[in-house]
Amino acid sequence: MRAVAKQRMTSLAGVIATAAALQDVSAFAHSASSGWTYPPACCHGDPMTGECSSIPGTTVTPTPDGYVIILRPGDHRRVTHQDRYFVPYDSVIPSGDDNFHICLHPTEEHENCFFAPAETM
Template sequence: MMSGDGGRCRYAEVQPFARCCAALLALPAFLVTISPVSAHRTASGWKYPPACCHGDIEHGECQAIPERAVKENGSGWSIVLEPGDHRKVTHRNRYFVPYGSEIPSGDGDYRICLHPTEEHENCFFVPPGAM
């Protein structure tokens, strides 16, 4: 028998603390696995399809664009974005989305996802009344 410890096992005293620490260490991994879900959500709460959105609400490539940037032509949607119209746009960009390739917007705004660069339109969203 060891002196001073009354024969108790020190592991029994440390075990609850070890379980607590293990749970705290697992928390960041859990948060990382759930954060991409919120990355696909707009400020109004509507969700982008996961195939369109690669980022978060502040740094991602999807966001609302001004209505003035969107024009219909005979076979689709012409979109002209200037710097300031979308966080990824650094110079004037033109995009064309043929009819039938647009996606209904869940919040009434025109929206676009630019991925992998500002030169490429990944997904284009149109308010239901405009389709």
């Protein structure tokens, strides 16, 4: 009887692990404070540890070839020193709200995804 109970517990643990692995991929992303969800390919965390965040519009400067973004500590939760990013216009993703957003991954020196409000694109 003990062997049967142990086998059922092992099977139940396997079912739980499988269900967790098959959860919606959005579980690996997180939402902007305005409510829209960053694409899973851009965001590898949750609202507290995720690398995607809105940024002040004053940090973004359009140039003829793309956006220059200069972030300082306080502009994005992962930024610990001033960083400069360049994002060509053909790499910009439309924002789900009227704000600029950036995803920094795998470190703060690397821009993974950049979102701009539709009216600025």
